[in-house]
Amino acid sequence: MSNTMNVLMSDATDEKLVEWAKKGNLEAYAELVRRYRERIYQTIFRFTRSHHDTDDLAQETFLQGFKALKHFNQRSSFYTWIFRIAVNQCLNFLKKKKSEMMMEEYKENVLGNGRPFSPAPDSEAMVNELRARLDEAVASLPEPYKSSFIMVVFQGMTHAEAARILRCSGKTVSWRMHKARKMIQARLRFYFNEVSNEVPKI
Amino acid sequence: MKCPKYERWISDALDGSVSEKRRKILEGHLAQCPDCRAYHDRLSRIQVEASRPEEIKLSSHYWEGFSARLDQKLRSLKPEAEQGILRRLGWRWAWSGAAVLLAAALGLIFLRNQGRPLENDVFSFEACLDRLGQEIGEDVKLEDKFTSLIISSLGEEFDFAGLEERWAIFAGPFIWESLSDEELEFVEQETTKEIKS
Numbered sequence: 001m002s003n004t005m006n007v008l009m010s011d012a013t014d015e016k017l018v019e020w021a022k023k024g025n026l027e028a029y030a031e032l033v034r035r036y037r038e039r040i041y042q043t044i045f046r047f048t049r050s051h052h053d054t055d056d057l058a059q060e061t062f063l064q065g066f067k068a069l070k071h072f073n074q075r076s077s078f079y080t081w082i083f084r085i086a087v088n089q090c091l092n093f094l095k096k097k098k099s100e101m102m103m104e105e106y107k108e109n110v111l112g113n114g115r116p117f118s119p120a121p122d123s124e125a126m127v128n129e130l131r132a133r134l135d136e137a138v139a140s141l142p143e144p145y146k147s148s149f150i151m152v153v154f155q156g157m158t159h160a161e162a163a164r165i166l167r168c169s170g171k172t173v174s175w176r177m178h179k180a181r182k183m184i185q186a187r188l189r190f191y192f193n194e195v196s197n198e199v200p201k202i
Numbered sequence: 203m204k205c206p207k208y209e210r211w212i213s214d215a216l217d218g219s220v221s222e223k224r225r226k227i228l229e230g231h232l233a234q235c236p237d238c239r240a241y242h243d244r245l246s247r248i249q250v251e252a253s254r255p256e257e258i259k260l261s262s263h264y265w266e267g268f269s270a271r272l273d274q275k276l277r278s279l280k281p282e283a284e285q286g287i288l289r290r291l292g293w294r295w296a297w298s299g300a301a302v303l304l305a306a307a308l309g310l311i312f313l314r315n316q317g318r319p320l321e322n323d324v325f326s327f328e329a330c331l332d333r334l335g336q337e338i339g340e341d342v343k344l345e346d347k348f349t350s351l352i353i354s355s356l357g358e359e360f361d362f363a364g365l366e367e368r369w370a371i372f373a374g375p376f377i378w379e380s381l382s383d384e385e386l387e388f389v390e391q392e393t394t395k396e397i398k399s
Contacts, residue, residue, distance in 0.1 A: 026276055030269060037268060042258055055268070063275055134251055152217050153252045159219045167385075170219070178213040181245050192244050 014078045022069050029069075033062050036079055040086050046150045047090035049139050057093055061086040084165050087147065094143055130191060137187040145180040148173050205231070205238050212242050216249050 009017070009031040020028035040061055045054045065082045072081055138149055144166065151162040152173065159170040159177070166173065185192070211228045214220040220228065232239050 026273065029276065030273060033269060033272060034265075037265065038258075038260075041260070042256070045258055046256075058268070059272055059275070062272055066276055067279070130247075130251055131254070131256075134248060135256075138252070153249065154256075156253075159214075159217060174210070174214055174217075174219060177217060178210045181213050181216075181248065182209075184248055185241075185244055188244075188248070192247075 015074065018069070018072065018074060018078055021066070022072075029066055032078060032082075036082060037062070039079070040082060043083065043086055043150075043155065044090055046138075046154050047094060047146070049135070053093065057086070057089045061089050064089070087151070087165050091143070091147060094146070130188075133188055133191055134184070137184045140187065141180055141183055144168075145176050145183065148176040149180040149184075152177055205235060208232075208235070208238050209241060212238065212245060216245055 009027055012020075012028070012031070014032065014035070017028040017032050021032065037058065041054055041058050044057045044061070045051070048054050048057065061082065065085050068085070072078075138146060141149060147166060148162055151157045151165065152159065157165075159173040163170045163173045208228060208231050211220055211224055215225060215228060232242055
């Protein structure tokens with residue numbers, strides 16, 4: 001791609017790029033991919049916790065996006081639209097993966113091993129430990145609690161926004177969030193027991 | 203003390219999805235219930251930690267490779283003309299076909315119920331679809347046709363890529379089990395319009 005074309009693409013709005021990409025302009029679509037690939041990657045990684053799977057699903061997301069572009073009516077932003085495709089890809093992936101998992105392995109992941117927490121002496125290490133435990137706890141959530149939690153807490157969506165993507169009601173998302181938090185809290189119980197005196201009042 | 207109602211409200215409040223009235227009631231409850239206060243504190247801690255952006259740093263070399271692989275795949279896509287006829291179906295045609303099938307199935311259901319009392323919900327849209335699924339479930343070609351028509355019509359109004367994904371999961375006459383209330387309502391409205399016309 002020439003420098004002039006590069007500048008033209010990088011200056012164009014998403015709407016313009018979508019318009020060009022709909023006509024088959026791959027450079028325009030490549031620019032859209034460049035703008036959102038990292039955010040989409042981060043989102044998918046939240047679901048899979050595997051770089052290999054995330055790479056595959058991110059590729060598939062943008063490929064499906066291009067194929068379906070002619071059906072994109074631009075009532076929402078391109079990012080919102082491609083994000084929906086990414087989430088759908090993740091949900092299908094997790095369903096497939098779950099069906100492939102041995103039941104024992106699944107139970108182990110979901111119920112957790114309950115190993116005691118040993119907080120490191122300094123606070124930064126403690127925070128990192130909590131983060132690692134939290135990621136494990138979220139990864140172990142059964143569907144559809146995991147997708148609701150990822151969208152609402154990690155992506156900052158409202159219940160209504162998440163409900164639209166998950167094709168359910170806002171009340172269902174509210175219930176799933178409540179249950180997800182209870183499961184995460186149960187999984188982190190050793191952490192909270194150990195540091196209960198240090199938890200700041202928010 | 204277990205306070206399930208307030209635990210649910212605490213979760214909603216953390217997501218900013220609790221009404222002002224409930225928030226005030228919740229604040230009053232938290233002031234007097236140490237268990238709920240501790241629960242709120244634990245969830246707040248989780249919320250704060252989870253909201254901290256997780257940085258995944260990948261090299262520019264990786265992203266160049268990512269885009270190059272994607273570009274190769276995009277360039278190898280078949281021309282649109284070679285893609286299935288389904289995507290090129292106009293929604294009007296699709297709805298006409300779906301309406302004919304639905305009317306035929308309703309007729310079948312009605313005839314089969316002659317002489318027997320009808321259940322109250324037999325004419326509800328979901329009940330009709332359910333019965334329709336049972337009626338055409340034995341006929342693979344009819345089932346495929348009906349599902350294709352529903353999907354292609356919905357694809358005009360909703361996110362096609364998402365529908366395709368769900369179609370892969372809910373293949374067969376039970377596609378509506380994967381539809382949201384909004385989509386189901388759309389199917390009902392459009393089918394009703396077609397039957398009337």
